[in-house]
């Protein structure tokens with residue numbers, strides 16, 4: 039339990055500050071209504087700073103960020119988000135990912151109602167803000183998984199999919215959970231936040247485009 043007493047390291051406080059700021063922005067855009075969503079950042083020693091279960095993401099304080107180990111076990115007696123295993127699964131899958139942001143945004147939920155299995159983003163200049171993309175002539179596939187209250191089972195399903203994308207050398211930038219929200223990640227909180235903003239913008243465009251085509 040020695041580690042539990044060293045929660046307030048400078049690195050933890052810096053990462054917590056970044057998550058708090060991200061929460062302000064994401065909430066201001068209406069993407070984490072009520073107490074929904076959860077955010078995390080990985081520390082250099084492999085521990086993960088993550089939002090405490092049930093806290094409002096628009097008004098986070100350092101007390102609302104806690105530490106878990108790589109398997110999602112609480113290190114400081116607090117209760118982590120119910121979806122912690124989705125965060126730890128992403129960190130295990132991607133050694134260079136150090137931040138994960140999850141939103142219950144209208145764009146991602148609507149997209150999951152309108153598109154079957156995946157949202158395909160093509161020929162958008164904004165794709166270039168996504169990691170590893172340097173031309174609009176790119177095809178970014180965002181998968182849609184059925185919602186599941188069994189988070190361990192959902193995490194396994196997600197990981198099997200991400201593994202197959204990795205084997206195909208195809209970068210995955212995020213995924214949607216149907217009727218629920220979306221996950222995205224990055225090498226830093228700043229990069230993950232850029233992905234949140236870009237993906238939400240692109241989901242919104244694709245939804246509007248579908249409406250225009252149908253009218």
Ligand SMILES: [Zn+2]
Nearest residue numbers: 075121140219
């Ligand atoms: Zn959620």
